[in-house]
Amino acid sequence: MVVEKDNELWADRAFHALSDATRRDMMTRCVRNSPSISTLALAYPMSFAAVQKHVTVLERAGLVSKQRRGREQLVVAERSGLRRASELLGEFEQLWRGRLDRFDDLLQSDTESGH
Amino acid sequence: MVVEKDNELWADRAFHALSDATRRDMMTRCVRNSPSISTLALAYPMSFAAVQKHVTVLERAGLVSKQRRGREQLVVAERSGLRRASELLGEFEQLWRGRLDRFDDLLQSDTESGH
DNA sequence: GTAACGTACAACTAAATGGTTGTAGAAAAA
DNA sequence: TTTTTCTACAACCATTTAGTTGTACGTTAC
Numbered sequence: 001m002v003v004e005k006d007n008e009l010w011a012d013r014a015f016h017a018l019s020d021a022t023r024r025d026m027m028t029r030c031v032r033n034s035p036s037i038s039t040l041a042l043a044y045p046m047s048f049a050a051v052q053k054h055v056t057v058l059e060r061a062g063l064v065s066k067q068r069r070g071r072e073q074l075v076v077a078e079r080s081g082l083r084r085a086s087e088l089l090g091e092f093e094q095l096w097r098g099r100l101d102r103f104d105d106l107l108q109s110d111t112e113s114g115h
Numbered sequence: 116m117v118v119e120k121d122n123e124l125w126a127d128r129a130f131h132a133l134s135d136a137t138r139r140d141m142m143t144r145c146v147r148n149s150p151s152i153s154t155l156a157l158a159y160p161m162s163f164a165a166v167q168k169h170v171t172v173l174e175r176a177g178l179v180s181k182q183r184r185g186r187e188q189l190v191v192a193e194r195s196g197l198r199r200a201s202e203l204l205g206e207f208e209q210l211w212r213g214r215l216d217r218f219d220d221l222l223q224s225d226t227e228s229g230h
Numbered sequence: 231g232t233a234a235c236g237t238a239c240a241a242c243t244a245a246a247t248g249g250t251t252g253t254a255g256a257a258a259a260a
Numbered sequence: 261t262t263t264t265t266c267t268a269c270a271a272c273c274a275t276t277t278a279g280t281t282g283t284a285c286g287t288t289a290c
Contacts, residue, residue: 008136015134018204020248021123031210038266050249052268057247071257071266079211086204089133092197095146135278153236165279167238172277186236186287 010062014085017061022046023054027077030064036072125177129200132176137161138169142192145179151187 017023022044029035029043041051055075058064062081067074132138137159144150144158156166170190173179177196182189 008139011139012134012136015130016247019127019130019134021127022248024123024126027207028210031207032214036266046248047250048267049251049269053248073267077211079208082204082207082211086201086208089197089201089204092142092146093194093201095143096192096194096197099147137278151236161278162280163237164239164281168278188237 010084011088013057013061014063014081014088017057017063018085020054020057023058026051026054026058026075027063027082030058030075030077034067034074034076036069036074037066038072040075125199126203128172128176129178129196129203132172132178133200135169135172138173141166141169141173141190142178142197145173145190145192149182149189149191151184151189152181153187155190 018027025043026040029040033039037052037055038048040055041048044051055064055066058075059066062078062084064075064077064081067076133142140158141155144155152167152170153163155170156163159166170179170181173190174181177193177199179190179192179196182191
């Protein structure tokens, strides 16, 4: 119910966050480095504010979190977020398995009934 | 180079397609059933045309394909598409592995150098 | 043959997205 | 202390998105 709703909302945000090449690149940099926002910003041909917004999108999707260090804010990748997204895709593949299994069952019962 | 560009473009489309709860639900239905577009449309509180557009988004992302049967068009889920998306997320997790390995190496060399 | 069904597609609207510039404050450096 | 750096956030703009209705056309059913 409510949990489902939340899950869907989270999935919306996570996949949306991953649907942009810049943000995906940011993810790889954050996994490796946990750079500050301004360091991150140096890597892209856009304003600091734009980069800041991208980070916010990733953050609200639970894919990164911000960690203050003095006047700068380090962007650290959240493994749990990526994991959760992976698992969601896994559920789809599981559905396929289920379908194939049912198909196998059908063949099985068909054989057993002697056709 | 070009391949990379294409890959990024595909990833954009795939994750964007998955970033909508309606489309994710459509995917599960297509995995199970391969329903026609109009059958699919019965399941959602929106116009046929809207559903048609969602299917197009999934199709352009390589997550489903359409297969004509008489006057109707069956929507069949494409396992390869889902697989490819899964693999992409897998690469991120792999990055983490890489980082942890480097960390281990660091510890290793630190120990070896006798501190 | 005619009516009904399933699809395709164009044109339109409202809202969200990705970018910009500008302002302001807190921390570090000079 | 003054200046610079890093961050936050508001306001604005152009484009895309998700939805709508309406029209047109091939296929199936009567």
